[in-house]
Structure formats: structure tokens, C-alpha cells
Amino acid sequence: MGNSGERGRLSAGDWEHxxxxxxxxxxxxxxxxxxxxxxxxxxxxxxxxxxASRDALLEAALKRWEQADTEGVMSQVDRIxxxxxxxxxxxxxxxxxxxxxxxxxxxxxxxxxPAVQPVMQRVSQRRVAYLAAALRAAGLDRSMxxxxxQLAYATYVGMLxxxxxxxxxxxxxxxxxxxxxxxxxxxxxxxQG
Numbered sequence: 001m002g003n004s005g006e007r008g009r010l011s012a013g014d015w016e017h018x019x020x021x022x023x024x025x026x027x028x029x030x031x032x033x034x035x036x037x038x039x040x041x042x043x044x045x046x047x048x049x050x051x052a053s054r055d056a057l058l059e060a061a062l063k064r065w066e067q068a069d070t071e072g073v074m075s076q077v078d079r080i081x082x083x084x085x086x087x088x089x090x091x092x093x094x095x096x097x098x099x100x101x102x103x104x105x106x107x108x109x110x111x112x113x114p115a116v117q118p119v120m121q122r123v124s125q126r127r128v129a130y131l132a133a134a135l136r137a138a139g140l141d142r143s144m145x146x147x148x149x150q151l152a153y154a155t156y157v158g159m160l161x162x163x164x165x166x167x168x169x170x171x172x173x174x175x176x177x178x179x180x181x182x183x184x185x186x187x188x189x190x191x192q193g
Contacts, residue, residue: 010042012050012060019061024102028110031058055115062119065103069123073097074130083137087188090134094156095180105164108157128153139189152187 018036033054037044051057073093080086094100110116132149136142159179162168171179 016061016064023106027106058115087134087138091184148187
């Protein structure tokens, strides 16, 4: 197949999705134009219709992931009217986003990469700020909400890393559900009134 046929068949988004899948499977270091072209069934020339370099693809893929993170669970729970229930739903839903856990863990392993670090910093800061605002809406004052949001996020990242790096065994479903409920009980204010 010639370059014009390949260019018409694949979009920049196709390359970005393939890069994100490869990051999930093998990490950031595995991203090569050759490997992605083989996976997509095209020549390397097709890649260069969309990106100047591997780094340009990586930056575009990470931007896509970051945008999806913003539009993900947070936008789903925003629809819940009761502030406390919104926080509880956030904890429960994020604990079950396995694909996001895999990606997040892969990106943490590459945190020293110049394209990865600023994205992870923005995502982490946005997540903590969102959680702090949700906890304030649920009844905590600012002096309590921000530290609890940081503690909740540290718990999420820590447990994620322990499990994904196989430092702790993956808990059975019921044990994990119990852990999530314990975190909710410890960090989310009780219902008011």
C-alpha cells in the first residue's frame, strides 16, 4: 500500500490510540515508530504524514490521555446533586477504573521523561483540587478538605503502585470493596443533618 492510501486510512488519532495502548502494555520506552507501524499494518512513512517525530506522537498521545482523564469519572460524578454522594461515587468509580490504573502506573514508571512529568503533575494537581472542592461541598472546611484530598490521592496512588508493581497481591473483590469502603468512611464526612 502506498503512502497516500495509508494516510487516508489512518488518522493522527489512530496513531495516538495505538501509542496509548502500547504504553499500557509495555510502558513509554516501548514506543517506537517501527513497532507502531507494524501493529497498525502500515509503513513508517504513514507515521510522518501526521507527526514529525516519536516525541511529537508521545506528546499528542499524552495530551489525548490527559483530556480523557478530565472528561472521565469527574464529569460523570458531577451529575450527582448531593455533594456527599458525589464524593462517595468518585471514590467508588475511580477504584474500579482498571484501564486508567494500568495507564497511570505505566506513566508513573516513566515520570522522569520530559513529556510525561508535566502531564502527570497537571493530572495529579487537578485530581487533588477536584477532590478538595468536592469535600468542601460535602461539608468540610478548606483546612480539612485539602489535607483529606491529598491523603485520599496518596492512598489511591500508593495502593495502585503496590498492586500494579506486584508488591502486594491483588486483593480479592470483596476485600478490595471493603478497603474502598474503609477509605470512604475514614475520609468522607458523614451525612449532615
